[in-house]
Amino acid sequence: MAEQQVNLREEVLLLLIDIDRKKVMSSQGLSNLLLRYQFAKKQDRAFMTRLLEGTLEQQIYLDYVLNQFSSKKMEKQKPFIRCLLRMTAYQILFMEQVPDSAACNEAVKLARKKGFSNLSGFVNGLIRNVARKKDEIKLPDEKKSPMEYLSVRYSIPQWILEQWSTMYDYDTVAKMAEGSIRNPETTVRVNLSNAELEQVKAALEEEGIVVKESSYLPNVLKISGYDSLSRIKAFKKGLIQVQDESSATVGHIADPHGDAFVLDMCSAPGGKALHAADIMRHKGGTGRVLARDVSDHKISLIEDNVERCGFTNIETEVFDGTMMDESLAGKTDLVICDVPCSGLGILARKNDIKYNVTKERIEELVPLQRAILKNAVSYVKPGGELIFSTCTITKEENEENRRWLLAEFSLEAVDFSDKLPEYFKTQAKDGHLQLLPGIYGTDGFYIAKFRRVK
Template identity: 50%
Template structure:
């Protein structure tokens, strides 16, 4: 072989090796799913990390990866049910790479109409071969092509014969959650809550930093960046945006003109009754959304001390404080279960948005519903009570404690409030005058809200306003 031919072959081999190491969107999505489902990483943080680390991805690629990862997680029980019906090897017995490849590919077949079935099958085979599973590529191809030719309607459970199994498989939610919700809510309400997790999440809800701009001004600024903007569902300080690449790339975000926050948690700042020069302690504050809102409502006066248990979470809060430009707010590392003697009787308002099962936000963090169990939920109820037992002491007489969670289970919500008022000198106080007149809620006078996904146009969220007796 001539030197010229040898050089040409080496160059071709080098290019081939380089192409083989470059990860295209499907492979990036698959690796992200494996980390989440096999290693237990959190979906929202890992997906954000994946997208942030891939600087060369187009906007279309980012959207595709996001849809593929979130969609596969959302529909996991449904996907596994269908795969088990078509494969001789059950999902739990498959190699981790293969089962997640099939899950992701099946999601494309069944829920992404813009992707041709042939492309799904062909790309799945290529991925299996690239990652060293050539001997199983025929199995992958066969399962997917059989499903593509069939209809899952033939195998899905009947709603008439077995409502709980139907709801579990059709809405991809563990049976214990459905059984628990059915004990608290009627069947149609449960269906609404379950279906809400699959509603199109094309909009991101943001809260306007009114210290810098009005909602109208911010909307105009965002539109100049090509971002679509609509008003929030209930609050004037809320906007919904879409058609942007990433938050970090939005100039207005970099300048602190807004922060990402669901409207449900914006209500916390409204019901707290914040006044100038108040001292506010947020005991479990990361990443700082509610505390930032409180600092803004103080109008540059007073002080908000936001606490969390780890250096990482405190760093997140500090990053947001710096970006938003508030000087009446600080972040400190403190464990909410450990009494801080210096804080006793010092706070006008304590915000206790406590660790919870998170089942009100499974539409945004779908892996939560698979990782939570009844046992873990009961452990969280104990943790919530342990924290309340400590932090109530920080509230001045006549001051306010706001208790909230992003879940919809009474054990963690109203039952905790009932336990708390029985054991400590606090009582629920009306929040009727704090909320928009048009906001539908029968319990405003009683002093609490239970927001339900699919019923209210928000996350599932609970909050209660409690006054310390004089």
């Protein structure tokens, strides 16, 4: 088992290096890794997943700790050594089932195996020092440097927290930071046109999966305690679709009539398109969804989900949302426009984002978003509706885009407070909703609903 774990650690280490140097997306890298190990033991797959995701999630904290025990700061280390130290420190600080001595010994072996024998002594000494003194580690002073404290504790770049602090009080920012740490649960939406909620819940529990119901959506479940999603019978049969509560709220608010023509402009991987299609099927209607995205790869993701769920009322098409399609002008009953965004609301699920997004990138996104939204408005028929959404928290990408839409186009805000619990109603009455991570148990998400004035 020890030798096997060395191999597992090596696989994770090589992927961490690719993420660090080549900016490989961790979700795709992990998916490929688990595919190669699809026949491995459940605990081995879980070990690799936990080690990769945890090391990335806690990167700022790990660097903070390692820097306390090394005169050469982490950003100055060779990429291989930097990733090796982070990965090993994570095992010592967060994985109680891994003996400190084992984590240290395997790190030294990997350093030697990969041609860094000259640094194996440095690795050994630094890691053993962390292991000996891990109970003495102190975070920055919360009262003197509150944003630095939150940054280190929750491994979120300080500039992001400072931006949040201009919009929310400290307690809220702290909850948002805590909510941006990985949750072991997976949220799925039940396709009610394929099966009843209780039927699906019972089927999941029969497989030994832990199931909890959503706090406010009638067709959403939170599941945990499974090995691979692809092995769950309900998933393979198309009874469930992975979709966070926040994203599923879009379809819940949109609620297209049974015979609607729906356009989902930035659709991949297709959760919102499937939800709209499911609602129309469940109502017994003949409505259809046109799901578009910018590349063949993105369309293939949608088509995989559509085929698995067995839906025949969804068409897919490669199309750039920034380009105008005159053939659809004024033709759609509902346009769903989930524009490309900074993704600051989904840090718990996509660790890469917080290390790669910049203020400049956010500023660059707004013109792109408005180009897509301008076309989205043109596709809505008079009296039809537009749902604009993002998975972020910034005012530039959310409220300011909403104000721009209302000022520039013949749109009116639509009150959707009747579809949500009391604690959402104040915002929802004005036709928009900002969900925050750590506050409602969802991702951070923004949703605004409009009607095109006749």
